[in-house]
Amino acid sequence: MSEPLPNPGAETTATTTSWRLIAALGGVALLCGVLIVTAFQSTLDPIAKNRRIALERSIFSLIPEGVSLHIYAVSAQGTTLLRPGQAMPKEAQRVYAVYDAHRHLRGLVAEAGAVGYADVVRVLYAYDPHQQAIVGFAVGAHRETPGIGDKIRTDADFQKNFVALDARLDASGQALAHPIRTVKHGSKRNPWEIDAISGATITSRAVGRGINDSASTLLPRLHPHLNNLESPP
Amino acid sequence: MKPGEHTLTAFENFMEGIWKQNPVFVMVLGMCPTLAVTVSAINALGMGLATTFVLVFSCLLVSVIRNWVPKEVRIATYIVIIASFVTVVDYAIQALSLGLYEALGAFIQLIVVNCIILGRAEAHASKHPPLTAVVNALGMGIGFTIGLFALGGVREIFGTGTLFGISLFGPGFQPWIVMLLPPGGFFVLGGWLLLFAWWKMRKEAKDGA
Numbered sequence: 001m002s003e004p005l006p007n008p009g010a011e012t013t014a015t016t017t018s019w020r021l022i023a024a025l026g027g028v029a030l031l032c033g034v035l036i037v038t039a040f041q042s043t044l045d046p047i048a049k050n051r052r053i054a055l056e057r058s059i060f061s062l063i064p065e066g067v068s069l070h071i072y073a074v075s076a077q078g079t080t081l082l083r084p085g086q087a088m089p090k091e092a093q094r095v096y097a098v099y100d101a102h103r104h105l106r107g108l109v110a111e112a113g114a115v116g117y118a119d120v121v122r123v124l125y126a127y128d129p130h131q132q133a134i135v136g137f138a139v140g141a142h143r144e145t146p147g148i149g150d151k152i153r154t155d156a157d158f159q160k161n162f163v164a165l166d167a168r169l170d171a172s173g174q175a176l177a178h179p180i181r182t183v184k185h186g187s188k189r190n191p192w193e194i195d196a197i198s199g200a201t202i203t204s205r206a207v208g209r210g211i212n213d214s215a216s217t218l219l220p221r222l223h224p225h226l227n228n229l230e231s232p233p
Numbered sequence: 234m235k236p237g238e239h240t241l242t243a244f245e246n247f248m249e250g251i252w253k254q255n256p257v258f259v260m261v262l263g264m265c266p267t268l269a270v271t272v273s274a275i276n277a278l279g280m281g282l283a284t285t286f287v288l289v290f291s292c293l294l295v296s297v298i299r300n301w302v303p304k305e306v307r308i309a310t311y312i313v314i315i316a317s318f319v320t321v322v323d324y325a326i327q328a329l330s331l332g333l334y335e336a337l338g339a340f341i342q343l344i345v346v347n348c349i350i351l352g353r354a355e356a357h358a359s360k361h362p363p364l365t366a367v368v369n370a371l372g373m374g375i376g377f378t379i380g381l382f383a384l385g386g387v388r389e390i391f392g393t394g395t396l397f398g399i400s401l402f403g404p405g406f407q408p409w410i411v412m413l414l415p416p417g418g419f420f421v422l423g424g425w426l427l428l429f430a431w432w433k434m435r436k437e438a439k440d441g442a
Contacts, residue, residue: 016303016305020303021303021305021306024301024302024303024306024310025306025309025310025313027301028298028302028310028313028314029313031294032313032314032316032317035317035318035321036317036320036321039320039321039324039325040320040324043324043325043327043328046328047324047327047328050327050328050330050331051331054331141335143338145413145414146272146392146413146414147392147393147408147410147413147414148410
């Protein structure tokens with residue numbers, strides 16, 4: 001009878017101790033851990049700076065007269081100035097108060113978001129407290145269909161909806177006088193309506209829904225405390 | 234190397250991924266980012282360069298540690314190494330260009346599971362010295378970038394009438410929106426694969442004659 005053939009795999013397994021396997025995995029994990037932490041620490045400041053610049057650029061594009069801004073947390077209890085690095089209180093909404101060169105409040109910018117066709121569409125909108133109207137909007141992160149849903153960034157007619165979109169409060173000051181809503185393309189009749197982009201109705205509706213949800217909570221809380229924001233701290 | 238196996242020169246090793254084994258046009262690998270992010274030339278280049286970075290450095294490290302890592306745990310170590318370099322590239326893109334980072338979206342993180350990288354680590358880098366592994370990985374990365382750019386360029390030109398954001402046809406151009414949608418990715422990829430197959434057949438016919 002012939003001898004059984006040697007099994008090279010079994011031989012290797014027998015000679016590779018558990019400690020050697022753990023040491024190899026641990027060594028690679030340690031090396032990779034050092035690599036990741038080094039990359040994280042060395043890019044922390046540039047990333048924060050990039051995010052700040054991108055946000056400021058968006059905000060000042062909405063309110064071109066603005067030269068400085070301060071961040072406030074708006075909650076049912078009132079408004080609180082947020083210093084750099086200070087955490088947002090729970091249940092509060094972030095508002096950017098934008099001031100001109102004469103230190104006058106030129107407008108407020110808030111964040112909004114709602115589910116569109118592919119994912120959440122995030123926008124910034126500018127609110128003029130003197131006109132009680134939304135006077136501009138900018139699209140942030142989104143995953144909408146290229147060439148269709150992403151027209152919310154570029155469609156001039158859609159942008160015109162936000163020249164003076166009515167966001168007045170009702171007599172009680174507890175709710176919007178008219179909910180902001182997106183209507184079918186070509187059927188806008190009222191100043192609180194958003195004329196949808198033809199072929200991109202779902203994304204257009206997400207913009208309207210997001211702004212309405214944000215404004216209907218924010219503005220009733222904000223208006224009683226507007227005097228606190230009229231000039232920079 | 235096995236007895237009788239042909240040894241590639243450094244140039245042949247480098248050109249493997251660019252031409253003979255191009256990951257997009259010959260091996261048809263990494264189709265997820267190939268179809269998803271190639272709606273513009275800049276996205277294609279960004280993704281190609283990010284993948285090349287991960288590919289080269291992962292293969293270098295895999296090759297350096299190839300004699301110390303037991304084969305029983307090699308796949309786990311490759312994945313940890315690849316994931317680490319993807320994290321590095323993720324932070325680097327955020328630090329360099331937030332616009333590009335947002336355009337590439339989740340596909341940067343998905344480089345971790347790009348089969349080209351794990352395939353190179355397992356099939357080549359784990360069996361060759363560091364310099365050979367790096368040259369081969371660099372060729373593969375450049376080949377992948379060329380493939381992505383070939384798709385991204387065509388899709389941007391027809392989908393928006395621009396290349397790198399520069400208008401090519403003037404305001405009268407009617408964009409072919411379908412080119413920016415998933416079917417457009419398949420159309421353009423199919424067109425390039427057809428061209429490569431025709432080229433290959435023509436060359437074989439010539440060599441045979």
